[in-house]
Amino acid sequence: MELDQLRYFLAVSETGNFTRAAERSHIAQPSLSQQIIKLEKELGHKLFHRLGRKAVVTEAGSVFLERARRILFEVEDATKELGDNSSLERRITVGAIPTLAPYQLPRLLTLCRKRFPNLQVNIREDFKPTLLTELLEGELDLALAALPVSDPRIQVEILWREPLTLVVAKDHPLALKSRVSWADLANETFILLSSSSSLAAQVRRFFGDNHFEPRIGSRCAQVSTVKALVAIGAGISIVPRDARSEEDQGLLAYISLSDAKPTRDIALLRHMQRYQSRGAEQFISLLREVAAQKAAEAQV
Amino acid sequence: MELDQLRYFLAVSETGNFTRAAERSHIAQPSLSQQIIKLEKELGHKLFHRLGRKAVVTEAGSVFLERARRILFEVEDATKELGDNSSLERRITVGAIPTLAPYQLPRLLTLCRKRFPNLQVNIREDFKPTLLTELLEGELDLALAALPVSDPRIQVEILWREPLTLVVAKDHPLALKSRVSWADLANETFILLSSSSSLAAQVRRFFGDNHFEPRIGSRCAQVSTVKALVAIGAGISIVPRDARSEEDQGLLAYISLSDAKPTRDIALLRHMQRYQSRGAEQFISLLREVAAQKAAEAQV
DNA sequence: GACAATCATAGTTTATTCCTATGGAACTGG
DNA sequence: CCAGTTCCATAGGAATAAACTATGATTGTC
Numbered sequence: 001m002e003l004d005q006l007r008y009f010l011a012v013s014e015t016g017n018f019t020r021a022a023e024r025s026h027i028a029q030p031s032l033s034q035q036i037i038k039l040e041k042e043l044g045h046k047l048f049h050r051l052g053r054k055a056v057v058t059e060a061g062s063v064f065l066e067r068a069r070r071i072l073f074e075v076e077d078a079t080k081e082l083g084d085n086s087s088l089e090r091r092i093t094v095g096a097i098p099t100l101a102p103y104q105l106p107r108l109l110t111l112c113r114k115r116f117p118n119l120q121v122n123i124r125e126d127f128k129p130t131l132l133t134e135l136l137e138g139e140l141d142l143a144l145a146a147l148p149v150s151d152p153r154i155q156v157e158i159l160w161r162e163p164l165t166l167v168v169a170k171d172h173p174l175a176l177k178s179r180v181s182w183a184d185l186a187n188e189t190f191i192l193l194s195s196s197s198s199l200a201a202q203v204r205r206f207f208g209d210n211h212f213e214p215r216i217g218s219r220c221a222q223v224s225t226v227k228a229l230v231a232i233g234a235g236i237s238i239v240p241r242d243a244r245s246e247e248d249q250g251l252l253a254y255i256s257l258s259d260a261k262p263t264r265d266i267a268l269l270r271h272m273q274r275y276q277s278r279g280a281e282q283f284i285s286l287l288r289e290v291a292a293q294k295a296a297e298a299q300v
Numbered sequence: 301m302e303l304d305q306l307r308y309f310l311a312v313s314e315t316g317n318f319t320r321a322a323e324r325s326h327i328a329q330p331s332l333s334q335q336i337i338k339l340e341k342e343l344g345h346k347l348f349h350r351l352g353r354k355a356v357v358t359e360a361g362s363v364f365l366e367r368a369r370r371i372l373f374e375v376e377d378a379t380k381e382l383g384d385n386s387s388l389e390r391r392i393t394v395g396a397i398p399t400l401a402p403y404q405l406p407r408l409l410t411l412c413r414k415r416f417p418n419l420q421v422n423i424r425e426d427f428k429p430t431l432l433t434e435l436l437e438g439e440l441d442l443a444l445a446a447l448p449v450s451d452p453r454i455q456v457e458i459l460w461r462e463p464l465t466l467v468v469a470k471d472h473p474l475a476l477k478s479r480v481s482w483a484d485l486a487n488e489t490f491i492l493l494s495s496s497s498s499l500a501a502q503v504r505r506f507f508g509d510n511h512f513e514p515r516i517g518s519r520c521a522q523v524s525t526v527k528a529l530v531a532i533g534a535g536i537s538i539v540p541r542d543a544r545s546e547e548d549q550g551l552l553a554y555i556s557l558s559d560a561k562p563t564r565d566i567a568l569l570r571h572m573q574r575y576q577s578r579g580a581e582q583f584i585s586l587l588r589e590v591a592a593q594k595a596a597e598a599q600v
Numbered sequence: 601g602a603c604a605a606t607c608a609t610a611g612t613t614t615a616t617t618c619c620t621a622t623g624g625a626a627c628t629g630g
Numbered sequence: 631c632c633a634g635t636t637c638c639a640t641a642g643g644a645a646t647a648a649a650c651t652a653t654g655a656t657t658g659t660c
Contacts (some may be wrong), residue, residue, distance in 0.1 A: 001375060003303060004617095018638060031618050033639060043382045046575045048437045050638065052453065052626050056438035059577060060388050067378035072372060073302060078367035082343045088360050138349045138356035153352065153657080273656095275346040277359055304648095318607060331609060331649050350607065352657045453626080573626095 005039045005073060006068040008032050009047060013065055016054040020029040089277035093122040095131040095143030099199040099223055099264065103242045107122070108290060116282050128198045135271050141280040144197050144287075155270040159291040160300075163241040164203070166255045169233045175253035182212055182259055189217035189235035192228050199223075199264070203238050206262045227252060238262060250277040303375060305339045306368040308332050309347060313365055316354040389577035393422040394429040395443030399499040399523055403542045406445070408590060416582050422566065428498045435571050441580040444587075446498050447565040453571040459591040461598075463541040464503070464562040466555045469533045475553035482512050489517035489535035491526050499523075499564070503538050506562045527552060538562060589593055 011021035012032070015079040022029040040047050045060035057065060082088065096105055105123060112121060124131070124140060132151060149156050166185075168174045174184060193200040200219075207214050217235040220226045228238050231251040244254055269286055270276070276284075312332070313319035322329040336345040340347050345360035352594040400593065401542060405423060412421060424431070424440060431443040432451060449456050466485075468474045474484060493500040500519075507514050520526045520596055526537050544554055568587055570576070576584075 001303065001379065004302065013650085019636080027617090028619055029637075030620085030641095034617080037639085043379065045382055045388070049437050049571070049574045051436065051571065051573055053637080054437070059391055059579075060382055063388065064378060066383055067374065067381065071371060073380065074367065074371045078364060078371065079301065081367065082345050082364055088345070088363060091359055136351065137354070138351050146462060205385065213643090237441055255440045271349070271351065273347045273351055275358060279359075319605080327648090328650055330604085330608075330610095330651085333609090334648080339610085353606075355607090 001037065001042060002035075003072070006036050006072055008035050008098050009039060009064070009068055010072065010094075012036060012048065012055055013057050013061065016056065016273060018055060040160050068167040069071055089279045090118050091120045091122065092141040092277065092279045093124055093139065094283065095124045095126060095134060095140045095145070095269075097128055097131065097145045097198055098125055098221075099193070099197060099240060099243070100144055100146070101125040102223070103240065103245075104266075108286065111290070112283065112286055115286060116279075119282055121283065127196050131269070135269060138271065138274060141270075141274070141277065142284065143269040144266060145269055146202060147267055149267065149269060153272050155272050157268040157270075158265050159268055159287055160266050160294045161263045162266050163246055163256075164206070164238050164264060165241045166236060167227065167230055167239050167256060168236045168253050168255065170251055172233065172236065172253065174236070174255060177255065179258040180255050181257070185212070185214070185236075188215065190214045191218045191220065191237045192216055193223065193226065194219050194221050197221075199240070202264050203262070206238070206260070210260055240264070260267050301339065301342060302335075303372070305335050308335050309339060309364070310372065312336060312348065312355055313357050313361065315517055317358065318355060331385065347383060383526065389579045390418050391420045391422065392441040392577060392579045392583055393424055393439065395424045395426060395434060395440045395445070395569075397428055397431065397445045398425055398497055398521075399493070399497060399543070400444055400446070401425040401445055402523070403540065403545075404566075408586065411590070412583065412586055415586060416579075419579050419582055421583065427496050431569070435569055438571065438574060441570075441574070441577065442584065443569040444566060445503060445569055447567055449567065453572050455572050457568040457570075459566050459568050459587055460594040461482060461563045462566050463556075464506070464538050464564060465541045465544075466536060466556065466557060467514070467527065467530055467539050468536045468553050469531055470535065470551055470553050472553065474536070474555060477555065479491055479558040480555050481557070482510060483511070485514070485536075488515065490514045491518045491520065491529050491535040491537045493523065493526060494519050494521050497521075499540070502564050504561070506538070506560070510560055 008021065008025055008027075011024045012018055015021045015024065018033055018036070022032040025032060038046065043060070043064065045064075046058050047061035047064060048055040049058055101123065109121060109123075112119060124134065126134070128149075131140065131145055132149070132154060134140045135143050136151070136153060144159075145155070146162075147158070166174075167178060174180055174188075178183070192203060195201070218229055220229065221241050223239055226239065227243070227248065229235060230237050231248075241254065244252075244289050248254075268284065276289045308321065308325055308327075311324045312318055315321045315324065318333055318336070319329050324333040325332060336347065343360070343364065345364075346358050347361035347364060348355040349358055401423065409421060409423075412419060424434065426434070428445045428449075431440065431445055432449070432454060434440045435443050436451070436453060444459075446462075447456070447458070466474070466480060474488075475478055477484070492503060495501070518526075518529055520529065522544050523539055526539065527543070527548065529535060530537050531548075541554065544552075548554075570583065
């Protein structure tokens with residue numbers, strides 16, 4: 001059975017005439033006759049009574065008529081739905097690492113909802129290796145993570161450089177100093193994130209680069225836990241500057257290091273092969289905008 | 301868009317693999333690739349992310365997937381419905397002339413319902429010319445009418461010969477006679493059917509053949525009206541013998557003519573070209589059976 | 601780093617569909 | 631009742647489309 005055959009069948013049953021049906025279908029009459037005959041043969045039923053002047057659908061024909069109409073309607077409807085871009089490509093899935101998600105996404109998604117109200121963004125918060133896998137398997141449209149990313153199949157676009165800062169309890173001796181050097185940290189206990197976090201690796205690398213051997217007190221899975229422990233004086237830590245929140249004011253002090261400026265690069269990650277939907281394009285444009293804004297702020 | 305393309309699309313989305321989808325579809329992999337690409341081009345959307353090891357449907361793809369499933373389901377369903385003969389060709393429309401319908405059809409339909417319980421017979425009671433037209437236009441599967449029928453496009457099969465009898469009121473002088481001749485009818489008033497009835501023409505011809513000039517009193521549209529008028533002594537008439545009913549017993553007397561035996565031939569009428577459905581065939585077999593039965597009764 | 605697997609492209613062959621021409625049957629109008 | 635017209639089916643050839651084989655480029659795997 002072919003869709004064209006259904007269209008021919010419909011044309012005949014509506015005109016009651018093979019010749020006019022052929023004209024309407026823009027094919028020669030014998031071609032249409034052949035296709036109808038073929039269809040009848042396949043279905044095992046005569047579809048038309050060929051009476052002298054007109055063709056009348058048989059009972060089987062009238063049953064099949066409804067079917068054919070429905071099928072062609074479905075086809076048309078499907079074509080229309082995909083042709084209508086507005087309803088499509090409006091749902092994307094974005095991955096983000098845990099040290100980024102709670103601090104960057106709320107602002108980003110609010111802006112997104114305002115700018116592209118029809119765009120539905122699903123978030124997948126997970127560690128970088130998982131995000132990379134999901135990206136490669138096509139489960140994510142794009143992901144936000146910290147460098148480094150070495151996979152050749154992943155397209156990396158650096159968005160912004162995020163400063164990391166020392167965080168201590170408000171009543172900690174270091175909280176009073178305006179500038180802190182490595183020497184000041186020698187006897188401090190550090191609270192770091194679990195090893196699965198890319199930020200933990202980042203911080204470890206930073207220490208290594210500066211030949212500093214920290215004393216590790218605790219390892220937590222979440223930044224908020226780290227901050228809570230720091231607040232009660234269990235130790236100090238290094239966190240992204242953007243992790244600072246309003247509620248921290250009375251409990252925590254954020255101090256910059258004098259000797260070195262720890263940072264991490266936040267990048268947009270995409271699959272090289274993956275087709276970028278319109279929605280993904282829009283989200284990316286938003287990300288670039290936010291990145292430019294952050295760059296401008298950093299200048300000031 | 302072609303149905304095969306939808307099948308290929310489904311195969312790919314279910315296997316996540318062009319090569320295996322091609323195997324499953326019994327075509328070469330490049331052929332399948334081409335068809336998918338063609339489909340994507342026509343729809344204006346990429347349907348799959350071609351990632352390294354597997355193909356994952358895009359958002360447009362997942363929308364189209366449901367559509368494709370539905371379309372193919374409809375196609376399959378339609379094929380199945382037509383393939384299943386039992387539900388089909390179970391409805392026929394049978395025409396019958398008014399002087400036949402009320403006396404023959406009840407018996408016929410009762411038998412039919414008993415013999416072919418799934419056969420639905422629709423009746424169209426009308427005058428012969430109308431039945432012929434409807435037969436030619438394909439609205440009727442077959443028709444029962446009295447001869448003559450001269451149209452070359454109509455296939456005529458004589459079923460039985462129906463005697464016509466004189467009918468008079470029970471208290472009419474003729475009711476006592478066992479045999480009636482033309483002379484006896486000279487002063488009688490006849491109640492005949494309207495001229496549109498073929499029986500009226502039949503009776504008129506019968507009179508003409510016997511050089512008898514009847515006195516016409518009334519013309520009615522229905523046999524039952526004729527009988528009612530005859531019962532109150534308004535005149536006498538000639539009706540089919542089978543028009544006799546139980547309720548007539550006390551009111552009417554049916555008398556045969558001695559000089560001539562008026563009859564009419566009841567025939568099964570079909571369109572020469574029209575395809576005969578299974579249901580029609582069954583009804584025809586029933587008619588032949590009844591005809592044979594009537595012939596046997598006539599012998600006795 | 602070699603090998604296997606995957607999808608796309610190129611060129612060719614096969615199938616199918618469409619076309620023109622024509623025949624036969626039937627309807628129409630004088 | 632007959633000529634002209636209309637209509638559908640058949641036949642054979644041309645055009646289109648879909649299939650195949652071979653091959654290349656890329657990616658994943660051992």
